[in-house]
Amino acid sequence: MRPLSFGSWPSKISSATLSSANRAVNYPQICNDTLFWQEAVTDERRTTIRSLTPEGVANILKPPYGVGTKANIYGGQCWTPTPHGLVFVNKSDQKIYLATHQRTINISPKVAAYYADFHYCAALNSVFFVGEHHREAEHPLATIESIHLLTGEHQILHRTEDFCAAPTVSETGEQIAWMSWSKEVMNWDASTISLAALQNGCLNQLSSLETDPCDGVFQPCFYDQDLWYCSDRSGWSKLYRYAITNGSQALMVDLDRDIGRPLWLYGWSSYCFNSNRVYSVSTREGLTQLWCSSLQGEILEQIELPYSQLEALQSYQDGVVFIASNWCELPTLCAWSPSKGLVVLRSSALEPAETEWISKPEHLRFPTSGESEAYGYFYPPKHPHYHGPEHSLPPLIVMAHGGPTAANTDALNYKVQFWTSRGYAVMDVNYRGSIGYGRHYRESLNGHWGCRDADDVIAAANYLIQTKRVNAKQVAIKGSSAGAYTLLQALRRPSPFQAAACHYGIGDLFALEAETHKFEAGYNRILIGPLPAAEALYQARSPLFHAEQINCPIIFFQGLEDEVVKPEQTQLMCAALAKRSVPYAALYFEGEGHGFRDTDTIDQVLKAEHWFYSQRFGFNIDTNDLPKIGNAQDEVSIQHG
Structure with a gap:
């Protein structure tokens, strides 16, 4: 292996890896002892239904x-x-x-x-x-x-x-x-x-x-x-x-x-029945396990499997079928039974992951505000041919998940590996409010959205700096949707962040409340408080109304068909930063909604985000085919940290 500056490593993990190498197998179901599941057909841009027959895999749709x-x-x-x-x-x-x-x-x-x-x-x-x-x-x-x-x-x-x-x-x-x-x-x-x-x-x-x-x-x-x-x-x-x-x-x-x-x-689906047994998958601190119990409630065994994430459990033959994944495997359709043990049926991956390119995460617990603790997955840089120069530390990207009532896991995620294979460390934070850590941890964000989650992503970065895992002068943060709101709130506070990538983020909580769809119509009442009683909180926690507190350069990405976070949210944040000459860039995508789907969009987003970090941190990267970046103030203003 040879030394090469972190952040500048060439990588075979590209946008194509993210968008085209995933069958996305999911939702196994059984009828007359035949197994069915849904599967993405990427070259046809549709999701089909397959079944398992004695002759092999059959396409139903x-x-x-x-x-x-x-x-x-x-x-x-x-x-x-x-x-x-x-x-x-x-x-x-x-x-x-x-x-x-x-x-x-x-x-x-x-x-x-x-x-x-x-x-x-x-x-x-x-x-x-x-x-x-x-x-x-x-x-x-x-x-x-x-x-x-x-x-x-x-x-x-x-x-x-x-x-x-x-x-x-x-x-x-x-x-x-x-x-x-x-x-x-x-x-x-x-x-x-x-x-x-x-x-x-x-x-x-x-x-x-x-x-x-x-x-x-x-x-x-x-x-x-x-x-x-x-x-x-x-x-x-x-x-x-x-x-x-x-x-x-x-x-x-x-x-x-x-x-x-x-x-x-x-x-x-997280539990099912077979042969008077109850099978269930359950999670604690990021690890999901398969358990077998009697109908009377006696725990019979914890079934050992080479996976850390399990879901979509269904009864099948004399056992169960489920979707499983781990740090080096995409979601995979598997069966387990007392008679046959584990049987791998169908992987989402068209080709197995090359593990020499894959960074294995470490689940960390770190201190945060209010004498509390938060969690996250730390991914060190990983490359089969390069390492960082002696006595140097890698740049860090802190990731904040959406939801916010959701969680990151250690399952193989090429959105993370894209960065680690280029010489970045990544911290995927499960801030307070995340799931899989019990009800108390999930509810600890209720009434405190935009505060405790922001504290936690800052605390995660500071913890990694203090433990000398990352370069304190090259720290970025990224997030989408609710995670992008956490990002903007964090940038209002004293923090180590010198660059940020905001994907369809929330700047105005009043607008979010007025425009949100039915499913999340009551969400803000829980996370912040009911209007009009909580009007002062909505004002205080809306980054748009406090943009003068944000000095960190930001690149924005927004779908123009987004019905959850409207494009005006991003446009107004950009205008507020422009008034103060805070360096920013923005890309808008026609036909994209809440979450980017088109392969060309994903490619443009990754290239632009990589360019943005390289401008900020002084990395040398290939800028061929760089997309046109709207409103990017001259590159000189996006200075090195």
Whole structure:
């Protein structure tokens, strides 16, 4: 290996690696012992459904069809296999179709809506799902609906101004349950399980389980004549059993770990049943494990697997199937059973990762404000041919995740490896408010958004500087959406940051509150406070109104079709910095929404961001094919640190 200045290393990990080498396998489902899953077809720009047959992998969904839903903006599971064929939402027209070997037919209700969270009930020959019906000048109406697959009969079973998700029907078809929560809150802060009798296509005896008003519930499921669900009432999301006959409730999987999770996307699954066993995946401090328990609640074993992240658990054969990943493997479809052990079925990667290029993270705990602690993953620079000059330390990029009720993991992420393979260290911060560390840690951001998260990203950088892992004079921060808001708030404080990359960030909290969609309509009330009572807090925590406190150079990236963070947020932040001659640059992308999807966009973003850091820190990089960067004040003003 040869010495070469950090930040200047050539790398084979490119924007193409990020955008084209990922099948994104997800949502395994079972029908008549056959395994199905969804998978991205990158060269066709669609998501298809595959199945595992004795002959190998079969493609179920032919072009021009592709699955995808716009429900709740973020979407999620919107298909299910049945003995009658594949029921799915087609992305291009948002209609429901039934695909058989012979043909694909439209079975969508006559009234247009967005649909998701499909569940098949064999006893009723019907699919049940969530509907989202849009109305002028009002938030959408949420529904539980069904379609009979033999007659085509469509029924709306339940309507609400609030939210519903995860409909599940008992094996006999006599009962139905689902998650419910108010549009004034988020599902992880206060939700419940609704339960009703299902008779002749109508709901009777509709009730809600008696839970704590602040419970966050997750994934109702009928099994063994009872209703199971997750609740975080104990401080961790654990599995409970509700006896339908007498209404009693019992804790069944008592681990101080999170089984349930905030429901951002429809269709997430963290436990299942097989052969009178309960299988669950649960997380604590970044590590997810597979556990097996009895129906009486006895923990039988923790199943050792070579993965640190597990999700989308389903019963399969005499065991389970799930999506797994770790520091050097993209999400992979796997099965485990007592008879066969672990079987790898399908990787998202077209080619295995070359581990000599992959930086392995270290999960760190570090001190932060208020005598508290926060967490993050530290990635040192990694290259098979270069190392930094003797006695030198690498530049640092601190990353703040979006949400904010979300988390980074140690799963292979080429958005991180792009930087580490070029000689940067990366700190992926799970600031207070992140998930997977228990309810108390998640709720510690409530009422303090824009404060504690900002303190934590600053504390992460200072911790790495103090422990002499990184160069104190070459520290950058980047974030997207809520993470970009954290970034802007951090730049208002004394901090070690000398460069920042703001991806569709929030500058004006009043505008966010006024323009946000239904799913997050109650989010700011939890994170900051209700208006008008909290007007002073919204003013104090909006970076746009305090831009005079920001002196760090920033590069902005914004999609012009973003419905979550409108382009005006970025435009106004740029104008505020320009008034004070703070160095900045901005790129806007037509056709892009909340999160960049187009391969050309991703390529331009990475090249521009790399150029921006190199200008700030004095690195020599290849500037060929650099995109046109709007509003970039002359490069001389973006001075070296």
